[in-house]
Amino acid sequence: MAVYTDITEDDLRDFLTQYDVGELTSYKGIAEGVENSNFLLHTTREPLILTLYEKRVERADLPFFLGLMQHLADRGLSCPLPLPRRDGALLGELSGRPAALISFLEGMWLRKPEAKHCREVGRALAQMHLAGEGFQLTRPNALSLEGWKTLWEKSADRADEVEAGLEEEIGSELAYLDSCWPRDLPFGVIHADLFQDNVFFLGDQLSGLIDFYFACNDMLAYDVAICLNAWCFEKDGSYNLTKGMALLEGYDAVRPLAEPERDALPVLCRGSALRFFLTRLYDWLTTPEGALVVKKDPLEYLRKLRFHRSIASSVEYGLPAEAV
Ligand SMILES: Nc1ncnc2c1ncn2[C@@H]1O[C@H](COP(=O)(O)OP(=O)(O)OP(=O)(O)O)[C@@H](O)[C@H]1O
Ligand SMILES: N[C@@H](CCO)C(=O)O
Structure with a gap:
């Protein structure tokens, strides 16, 4: 399971006040991936992914990654979008890690692709x-x-x-x-x-x-x-x-x-x-x-x-x- 950094509900609620995403109703760590810590959040509006960036991700590279998702989505590629905070920033901090809220993409990955x-x-x-x-x-x-x-x-x-x-x-x-x-x-x-x-x-x-x-x-x-x-x-x-x-x-x-x-x-x-x-x-x-x-x-x-x-x-x- 890739949750390297845990979060508390209080810290998460505090983090979410910086965004216009409705009220948190539940959250859980995602038991997949090996690089970053990911959480699935449910709010009164829509499901969201919270990512805390870990060891192999340089903070200085985050504008490249987040900007790229926006660029690709603007050109019609189906990929998640980082959500801006109320102040327009795409990146915040939670539990001492750089953190971003990402839109939830519907679908499942294939265990047995043909x-x-x-x-x-x-x-x-x-x-x-x-x-x-x-x-x-x-x-x-x-x-x-x-x-x-x-x-x-x-x-x-x-x-x-x-x-x-x-x-x-x-x-x-x-x-x-x-x-x-x-x-x-x-x-x-x-x-x-x-x-x-x-x-x-x-x-x-x-x-x-x-x-x-x-x-x-x-x-x-x-x-x-x-x-x-x-x-x-x-x-x-x-x-x-x-x-x-x-x-x-x-x-x-x-x-x-x-x-x-x-x-x-x-x-x-x-x-x-x-x-x-x-x-x-x-x-x-x-x-x-x-x-x-x-x-x-x-x-x-x-x-x-x-x-x-x-x-x-x-x-x-x-x-x-x-x-x-
Ligand atoms: N935008 C999203 N929408 C829906 N589910 C997501 C989204 N982002 C991540 N997930 C879920 O979280 C899991 C882990 O995400 P991700 O692959 O980004 O993590 P990682 O630690 O970077 O993994 P990897 O080992 O592939 O590098 C995914 O398999 C998926 O289940
Ligand atoms: N996709 C990589 C892990 C994430 O970098 C691997 O399977 O080794």
């Missing part, structure tokens, strides 16, 4: 990439090559506790990616964490995207690689080509990938797998026993990384052969 859902995710990702054009604020990706190296330095000497040989394997992988990481592919605002729990559906219809707290400026095709990793593998570790084809088709229908982006997919998938392996490994090694959060398995992403190393061409992800 290819048709992957197609919708591909479409929505491309729509987000187009809608992000013109957003004035920028934020470099703190979890790209340099960030991976920093994370790795903090975990390397304990990595073999998780699996023997990891210290050497990941060290070599980082050196490889450092030598060939693409730098000149189309750039824009990316979501950077569009996993299943961040995409809501109503029935088979995608109802919106949430959790923009890793969003940043990076290569658009890197976001596609993140989604291939998050959506197109089965629990047994195998890559599901039908899902991959559907996701890539959905994306291409809205924003066709350019040839250099297609060619770069295998290396982008390796980088993306390494990114989630590294944050999970760090959390695995540092989260205290008994903390109210479900730790995610780093080895799931190690297996994905190894799969991508075996890929010779982007066709193997499900791109049509003639387009590669």
Whole structure:
């Protein structure tokens, strides 16, 4: 459960006096997510999400995240909106953490997505990439090559506790990616964490995207690689080509990938797998026993990384052969 910071009813009521949202009728911590503390609030008007920003979110980045949600929603993307306080600010403070009230998005995330859902995710990702054009604020990706190296330095000497040989394997992988990481592919605002729990559906219809707290400026095709990793593998570790084809088709229908982006997919998938392996490994090694959060398995992403190393061409992800 991701409630790192608890709140008292008195503090919450006090916090809410700064907003025009009606009277609080109930609230509870949300037992999902691993990054921030989230609460579902009911008021005499509408349900709301209260988010308290935790360790991996820099306060200075919050205007980027909250402004981006407004920018995307203004351009027709379905995503939650931060609510302004009476003084116009989007951000307040509660229990010593930066805190925001966010509109409630209807829908559920899918535990067992099928290819048709992957197609919708591909479409929505491309729509987000187009809608992000013109957003004035920028934020470099703190979890790209340099960030991976920093994370790795903090975990390397304990990595073999998780699996023997990891210290050497990941060290070599980082050196490889450092030598060939693409730098000149189309750039824009990316979501950077569009996993299943961040995409809501109503029935088979995608109802919106949430959790923009890793969003940043990076290569658009890197976001596609993140989604291939998050959506197109089965629990047994195998890559599901039908899902991959559907996701890539959905994306291409809205924003066709350019040839250099297609060619770069295998290396982008390796980088993306390494990114989630590294944050999970760090959390695995540092989260205290008994903390109210479900730790995610780093080895799931190690297996994905190894799969991508075996890929010779982007066709193997499900791109049509003639387009590669
Ligand atoms: N705007 C929203 N509308 C409805 N439910 C929401 C909203 N924002 C968050 N939630 C609920 O809270 C849960 C956790 O939210 P979120 O994914 O933003 O947290 P997180 O800690 O940043 O998670 P993650 O591990 O994905 O980074 C979601 O799975 C969803 O159930
Ligand atoms: N989506 C991430 C957690 C949030 O950053 C993961 O599954 O590792």
